[in-house]
Amino acid sequence: MHGTRILDEADRLMTVCNSCRYCEGLCAVFPAMEMRRAFSDGDLNYLANLCHACGACYVDCQFSPPHEFNVNVPKTLAVARAESYAAYAWPRALSGVFARNGLVISVMAALSMAAFILGFAAAHERDVLFGVHTGPGAFYKLMPHNAMAALFGAAFLYAILALVMSVRTFWRDIGAPIGGRADGGSIFQAIRDAGELRYLHGGGVGCYNEDDRPTDRRKLYHHLTFYGFLLCFAATCVGTLYHYLLGREAPYPWWDLPVVLGTLGGIGLVVGPVGLFAAKMRRDSELLDEGRYGMDVGFIAMLCLTGITGLVLLALRETAAMGPLLALHLGAVFALFITMPYGKFVHGIYRFTALVRYAQERRQAG
C-alpha cells in the first residue's frame, strides 16, 4: 500500500503507537503522529525525519521486541529516513549514490581531488610543490587563488543547488500546503530546536546507546561536530571577506580570526566525529540501521579528515609538507562539498525541515 516495505512497516508501527500514545512526551514524533489517523508516504517520511534516534521510545515501549507486536520505532524510522534521502535526491539520477558505499566514495573523491591539485601544481612548477612558502599568498603558490575560488565556489554552489531542490520536494511531500511557505516564527522555533538538539534527550534523561541506561554522550559529540563545522564554515567566510574586502591574503597569523575560528572548529570536527563513531560502534544493534553503515561512516570520516588535515596544515604550514597537506585538505573539503547532497549530511537539512513543519503544525493546532 505504500511505496516501499519499510514505509508499510512504519505505517504499521504508527498505527500501534497512535493507539497507545504513552510516548507523546518524549519527542516531536509522537505528537506529530497524533495529528493524523492515517499516514501517507509523505507523512511517514516527515515522521522519520523528525526522529532523532535517541532510542527512548524503544526502551520505554512495552511492545518492543521480543513482544509479538515487535515495535521498534527508532530502527524502522532510521531505515525509512535513509530511504527518504535517496527518494528526494536531486538530480534523481544520483539518488543511487546513497545506496553505495559512502565511505569509499567520499575517500576516493577526496584523494582524487588531492591528486588533481598535486598534479596541477607539479605540472605547473615542480619546485613549488615541495618548497617552503611563508607569508601572505603562500597557499596560492600551489594553486592560484582564482582557480581555487572557482573550483570550490562551483562545488559549493552545486551542493547548495542540489540541496535546495531536494528540500523543495521534501517540503511539498511532507504535507506542507501547496505553495505554502514556512513562517518566520516556525523557522525560528526550528532553529532553536535543532540548535540545542532538543529531541535527542530521550524526554530529559539523555540518549540511549549500548543498553537501557541513558549514558550516551552523542548529544555532546554531535554538538562538537555541528558547531565545529559551523566554525570552520565561518572561518572560510571570514577569510573570503578578508581577501576580497581587505585585500589580505591567506595564510593568516594564528591569532587572526579565520585561524582562531578554523582551529576551534577543526578541534570540534576531530573530537566530535570520533566520539560519534565510537558511540555508533557501541550502540545496541537493535537501534541501528546497519545497512546504512557505510554512508554514516563515510560522512563521519570526511568531517574528521577535513578537521585533521586542516589542523595538521596549520601546524606544518611553514615546512616543506605544506604543499601536499594543502592538497589533501582541499581534496577533503572538495569531496565533502560534492558528496553533501548524497550523503549523511542531508540528515541535518531534512530534520531541520521536518522541525519547521512540526513548529508550523503546532502553531496551527494552537
Add this chain to the structure above:
Amino acid sequence: MSRKYDVLVIGGGNAALCAAIAARRGGASVVVLEGAPKFYRGGNTRHTRNMRCAHDAATEILTGPYTEEEFWKDLLLVTGGRTDEELARHMIRESKDILNWIVEQGVRWQPSLGGTLSLGRTNSFFLGGGRAMLNALYLTAEQLGVEIHYDAEVTDLVVEGGMFLAARLKRPIDGVNEIRATSLVAAAGGFEANIEWLKEYWGDAADNFLIRGTPYNRGSILKMLLAKGVQEIGDPTQCHAVAIDARAPKFDGGIITRHDSVVFGIVVNKHAERFYDEGEDIWPKRYAIWGRLVAAQPDQIAYIIFDTTVATSFMPTLFPPIAGATVAELAGKLELDPVALEKTVADFNAAVRPGTFDHTILDDCRTEGITPAKTHWARRIETPPYLAYPVRPGITFTYLGTRVNKEARMLMKGGRPSANMFAAGEIMAGNVLGKGYAAGIGMTIGSVFGRIAGREAAKHARN
C-alpha cells in the same frame, strides 16, 4: 549454607520496586525475585500510564487541587463502599507524599505539552509510560545495591506460625535453592493470567477471557500465602475487566486493544441483540463495566456497531473496524444473522429521538420504546459503510488478596498480624478496592503500600 538477607521482595512491579528501594534506603540488605524474564519484568506496571494522588494545589504536571476528601469520595463511589476506610484514608494521605517521593527515585512525570496533551487534575502521567517508570525504579534499585534476579520463580514459602523463614526456588540462584530473609514483602500481583483459577469462579467462560497484561501473574504467591494461614480479602469473582478487541493476543495486548467507541454506536451479542444501555454513563465508568457485560453474554463475544459518520470520533484503534456496505453485509462478515442484525439496527434507529449530541456530558440524545434503552448519545446508524469492532472481556487484574493492616503487614486468619510478612500492590489491592476501579488507583496502592511495606520490613529486620 545460603546467605540470609534482611528483606526478600517477591515480585518485580511498581509495588515490589518501591518496597525494595524503601527497604534499602532503610538500611536493609534486599533481594528481589522477579518471576518473569527481564523484558517482561514489572507485571502489569509495564502497561500502566498514570497514578492518582491527592494534592492540595496545582503543580506543573497537575491542574489542582485534588483533596484527600475528594479522593476518598471518588473511591467510595467506585467501590460502592466496599473498602477498608482506615486503610484507604491512610493510603490517600500517603499518596500526597508519594507524588514527590517517586520522583526522588528517578521516575519522571510528563509535563504539559502546551496543547497536545491536556493535563489531568487527578492523575499524574509517567513520562514514557509504565515501562519507563519501571526502568527508572530498577536503575535506582540497582544503584542502591538491591540484588535483582529475573526468571526467579518461587515454588514454596516456608512459613511457621505466621513467620516467614525462607522461599524455595524453581531454579537455583548462585547455586542456592532456598533464600532466607528476616522479612518478606510479597508484591507478586494477582492471578488474572491463571485461567484455571479464574475458571473456579467464572466457569468455562474464562476460556474466552483475554488477559491484558503479563502472562506471569499466575497468583502462585497469593495461593501459597492463603494456604499458609494468611487471611484473605476481596471477592474472588471481582476483577477489573473491560471490553477489548477480540482480535487481541491472549496475553499482554496492553492498553492498545481497548475500545472507547461504545458511546457512539450500539453493542450486540452473537444473536445480534442489544443487551445493555450503551449510553448509561460517561467515561471512564462506561469503560470499566463492559468487560463484565460481555463476559455475561453467550460465548463471551459482542460487537460494537456504528457507522462511518462517527468513525473518527474516538481514539485510533490498533485493529481496523470491520466494514460492510450494508448492515447485512457487515453481519455476514461478523458471522451474525443478517436479518436479526438488520432488525436490531432498524428498531434502534426507529427509537432514536432527536437531541443535541455531546459525548462529554450526559446529553439528551436518547431512545424511546425499546429495551434496553440507550439513554444518552443515541443517534441513528444509517450512513454506510457500517462498521464494527468485535470485543471480548479483557481482564486487567483480580481483587482477591491478602489482608493487611496500615503497616502493610499481613494479617493471619483470626486477625493476628504476621511477625515478618508484608504485602503490597495488586496482591493486597482488595483491601482498598472491594470492587470497581478508578484510573491510576492501582499504581497508588502499589507505590504507597510498597513504600510502607519496604520501610516496615527493613525496620523489622534491623530490630
